[in-house]
Amino acid sequence: MSLSPKFEFLRSTGISELEIPTIVSRYPDLLTRSFKRRVAPVYNYIKGIIGAANANTLLRRGSWIFKLDIESRIVPNMDLLREVGVPQQFIKFALLNCTNIFFQDRVELKRVADEVKQLGFDSLKSTFILAIYARKGEGSVWDKCNGVYSKWGWSEDDIRMAFKKHPSCMLLSEKKISATMDFLVNKLGRESRVIAKSPRVLFYSLKERIVPRCSVVRLLVLEGLVEEDWNLSSVLSPVESKFLDKYVSRYTEKMPQLYDVYLSYKASGVLV
Known part of the structure; x- marks a missing residue:
């Protein structure tokens, strides 16, 4: 033809x-x-x-x-x-x-739509579509994500809570989940199940955001400038300029090399 x-x-x-x-x-x-x-x-x-x-x-x-x-x-x-x-x-x-x-037939899509509504998702919001998209992956990506989170100690309730907060957390790769959880739990010392309350942090780049920001704040804790129980989301969520204002610029008098240290963390992506 x-x-x-x-x-x-x-x-x-x-x-x-x-x-x-x-x-x-x-x-x-x-x-x-x-x-x-x-x-x-x-x-x-x-x-x-x-x-x-x-x-x-x-x-x-x-x-x-x-x-x-x-x-x-x-x-x-x-x-x-x-x-x-x-x-x-x-x-x-x-x-x-x-x-x-749209690949599934109407009957199956209706079943999934009803299920996510029962979970509390509002059809007037974009998260409703994301939830359908994630649940549509049941048996493949969904089950793999479920398995990884379970290995990190999340209960079914934890997984359901994280899903309701950020449906796309059930679409992340096993590698991404494991690498981020390993850093936050094993290197930073955070409680695994606490992360389920702020699943958005799992989406940030380890090298570009999570490692350098958390490393700088850990230094500030060691210097007694920031409380030990600092909030993970409040450190990772702000845009770059706001993070620098709050955790770098305001402490440069006491720690003049802090910005250079921050840049070195960004370059290496390794917690020191």
Whole structure:
């Protein structure tokens, strides 16, 4: 079958001539899909929801959503999200960031949506979509994350609490979870189960944020400038400028080399 109509369709979307070879070389599987029965109908449908620019972004990613049948998967699931109260802005969010939730049939999506509602998630918030996306991974990523957290001493209640606070904590890699927990628990001396109360800290970069910030604060504790029971989230959550103001700049008179020490921690990523 000639590829010309497929290339012509890609041109018709507004994607530049220079981009098309890159897209095709990166995602050759895109050309194996039926443009008449799959790609074009899906593209035109989602373009009406998220706009041409965002639809083109999904094409550039070679999104698997273009493999789905519009009548049996995408439309029924889209209708279901609306029925359970998901606002249009978060339906757009789902299409762009959590497209895998459309892979399941309507019955399964309804089951998962009902489950996350029972867990207390509000369908008017983006966390509802993230929770569905995470629960959709049950049996794979979900079970692996559950197993890793359990190994670090989290109870089922701890895991449920962390999930409700930050659903994406059940989408992290085993390596990321273990490395972060190892630093916070074994090197920093934090109680493992306490981290379940602030699961957002698991998402920060060990090298760029967690290690250098915690190392600097530990030095301040040793110098008697900061209390030992400092709050992990209050140290890791602020933007860089606010962290520097609160934990570096204000102590430079007493510790003139503190900023240089902080930079050395960032460079090495190792707790000293």
